[in-house]
Amino acid sequence: MANDKKNLKEKKPKFSPYWIYGILIALFLGFQLFGESSGSGGSEITTSEFFQYLEAGDIEEVVIITNTGTAQAYLTPDAEAKEEHKNSKQQPFIPSVSKLPNYKFDIGSLEKFENDIDEIIEGLDTKPIKKFDKESxxxxxxxxxxxxxxxxxxxxxxxxxxxxxxxxxxxxxxxxNIGKSKAKLFDQNTEVKTSFKDVAGLEGAKEEVQEIVDFLKFPEKYTTLGGKIPKGALLVGPPGTGKTLLAKAVAGEAKVPFFSLSGSDFVEMFVGVGASRVRDLFKQAKEKSPSIIFIDEIDAIGRARGKNAMSGSNDERENTLNQLLTEMDGFGTNTNVIVLAATNRADILDKALMRAGRFDRQIYVDLPDVRERKEIFEVHLRPLKKAKDLDTDFLSKQTPGFSGADIANVCNEAALIAARNGKKEVDKQDFLDAVDRIIGGLEKKNKIVTPSEKKAVAYHEAGHATVSWMLEHAAPLVKVTIVPRGRSLGAAWYLPEERLIVRPEQMLDEMCAALGGRAAEQVIFNKISTGALSDLEKVTKQARAMVTIYGLSDKIGNLTYYDSSGQSEYGFTKPYSEQTAELIDKEISDIIEKQYDRAVKLLEENKDKLTELAEELLDKEVIFKDNLEKVFGKRAFEKELPIAAEDEKETEDIPAEDNSDK
Incomplete structure (x- = not known):
């Protein structure tokens, strides 16, 4: 019954002010249409008929309307009783209190009409009344x-x-409404399909977030022991790792109102709007408490105060942040509102925002490991028509360093490639091509490369392959290609080991392998080129990190000039003297040159094998691990690789680390 009444109420038309406008227009048209006939009245006659009635003595009064060229005639009481004047009066649509004329007619020329009527009136015993009037x-x-x-x-x-x-x-x-919050509300009436089942991996982060939902569903479970519900949780991690996805899962799982908005939604060109929106947001959340507020990209308003290079340009944002700090933990705060926030720039957030009591928990959402990548692949493979023999272990091991967003992109790209090739299902080769496309870029089939350039690229890539094969700690090589992709003329693909800590010898071996391309050009052609740009950039960053960040240089010692707070980026001074700067530059140069000489020496010792490998690369354009084994034999430092290749097609493994040369 209640539902029926509700439906009846919904079916009733809602009042609209346009109804009043319509009624007024209708009344106006009615007055115009019917008021004219009711106001004038009388039957239409000709002037000659009027003169006949006038000569017969039937006219009691004639009113000449001077501004319209018409006249109105009123009959005597005796004349109204006559049969011929029976239909002389028209019944008005709207009743009138004034006497209405019996006839009306056009008079033509006013002067002639007056002369004619005066002549007739002179000969009458009972003279009718003649009046002049204006119609308005x-x-x-x-x-x-x-x-x-x-x-x-x-x-x-x-x-x-x-x-x-x-x-x-x-x-x-x-x-x-400019000061009103722009947050989108999700509650039990809003269907949010994302749940924790859709969040693969991230076990620790997911457990923390699930507990927040549990706090709101069963608060007595925690408060009976004297504990307090946390006021906020901050999701921190690299882009694409699933911070916003976790928040969507909370919105789908929580049976409480969920307010979602971005940090930039508080920013407006008008002064005071940001703080007003913060107040309105928390007011709405408190009215619907218990509730959750999710602020994505909170660094838009949470940046450390007074740390910007452009002083005075962030006053409005600071006011917004001050209001947010007050609402999260001030005198009038409500503990039934939990704030979730996400950012990938936690180092620039204000310390007051990060403290306990505002964000009690900081949940780090890291890049997935090989086991978590397998779970993520299984989630994104659900909607795809994949081959039955597709191995998710193989895919997860071929994508080290990939985030959840990258894996989703790989799955989608693989489906597009399979559709482009007219396949009925997505197989392993499509995924390998997709990773190749995403990391290396689009294949440039029409790029014009001269034979001399192609030869230089072949020896360059063969140099990478040779040096990495000879070094113990270099990443295992999987594929070498001289097919242009993106901005690269060629690339050597590796399957890097997933390490949590890196030792100096490992970094030095990787630097030596990266310099193998330029070293090969020096050994074979006795000249170098610009093709080693990306290699030089990579090794320079690594060497600088060894010296200035990780303290791996004997001459500099156990010092680091890294600032994890990120505040040093706004400074104009270096944290070391000019003498130390010179020492740092010299140490970086020495490390790089030592590894370059090492690469040159290795290639000179294996010049014949380098030439053989380069010739095969020129012939086939793409070579794999098996081809290197035929030239060099089994690798002396071979570790047990996660994938065992059976044939050349299956060994087309595409790792995440691209050592491309531009």
Whole structure:
């Protein structure tokens, strides 16, 4: 019954002010149409008929309307009783209290009509009354007078409705609601399909977030022991690791109101708007408590105060942040509102925002490991029509360093490649091509490469392959190609080991392998080229990190100039002296040159094998691990690789680390 009543209420038409406008227009048209006939009255006759009635003595009064060129005739009481004048009066639509004329007619020339009527009246015993009058439209004149005001009021109402976000409010409107929160509300009436089942991996982070949902569902479970529900949790991690996805899962799982918005939604060109929106957001959340607020990319308003290079340019953002700090932990805060926030730039956030009592928990969402990548692949493979023999272990091991967003992109790209090739299902080769496409870029089939350039690229890539094969700690090589992709003319693909800590010898071996390309050009052609740009950039960053960040240089010692807070990026001074700067530059140069000489020496010792490998690369354009084994034999430092290749097609493994040369 309650539902029926609710449905009946919903079916009833809602009142609209446009109804009033319609009624007024209808009344106006009615007055214009019917008021004219009711006001004038009388049957239409000709002038000659009027003169006949006048000569017969039937006319009691004649009124000449000078401004319209018409006249109205009134009959005597005796004449009204005659049969011929029976239908002389028309019944008005609206009753009138004044006497209405019996006839009306056009007079033509006023002067001639007056002369004619005067001649006839002189010969009559009972002379009719002759009057002159002017006809005026009172309602029309009134309407013309007030019409401009009606139009002005109507335009004003229309503009105010647009600006207040009413019906038809569009971009640039809502001037009166500018201080209102832009948060989207998700509650039990809103269908959010994402759940914790859709969040693969991230076991620790997922457990923390699930507990927050549990706090709101069963608060007594925790408060009976004297504990307090946390006020906030901050999700921190690299881009694409699933921070926003976790928040979507909370919105789908929590049976409480969930307010979602971005940090940039508080930013506006008007002063004080950000703080007003923060107040309104928390006011709404408290009214619907227990509830959750999720602020994505909170660094847009949470940046450390007073740390910007452009002083004075962030006053409005600071006011917004101050209001947020007060709302999260001030005198009037409500503990039934939990704040979730996400950022990949936690180092620049204000310390007051990060403290316990505001964000009690900082949940680090890291890049997935090989086991978590397998779970993520299984989630994104669900909607795909994949081959039955597709091995998710193989895919997860071929994508080290990939985030959840990268894996989703790989799955989608593989499906597109399979569709482009007219396949009915997505197989392993499609995934390998997809990883190749994402890491290396689009294959440039029409790129013009001269034979001398192609030879230089072949020896360059063969140099990478040779040096990495000879070094113990270099990443295992999987594939070498001289097919242009993206901005690269060639690339050597590795399957890097997933390490948590890196030792100096491992970094030095990787630097030596990266310099193998330029060293090969020096050994074979006795000249170098610009093709080693990406290699030089990579080794320079590694050497600088060894010296200035990790303290791996004997001459500099156990010192680091790394600032984890990120505040040093706004400074104009270096944290070391000019003498130390010179020492750092010399140490970086010495490390790089020592590894370059080492690579040159290795290649000179294996020049014949380098030439053989380069010739095979020129012939096939793409070679794999098996080809290197035929030239060099089994690798002396071979570790047990996660994938065992059976044939050349299956060994087309595409690792995540791209050592491309531009």
């Amino acid at each position: 439209d009172t309602f029309g004149n009134l309407l013309i007078g007030i019409l401009p005001f009606i139009l002005l009021i109507g335009v004003w109402i229309f503009i105010m409705r647009r600006m207040s976000g009413g019906a038809g409010g569009g971009a640039g409107g809502q001037i009166f």
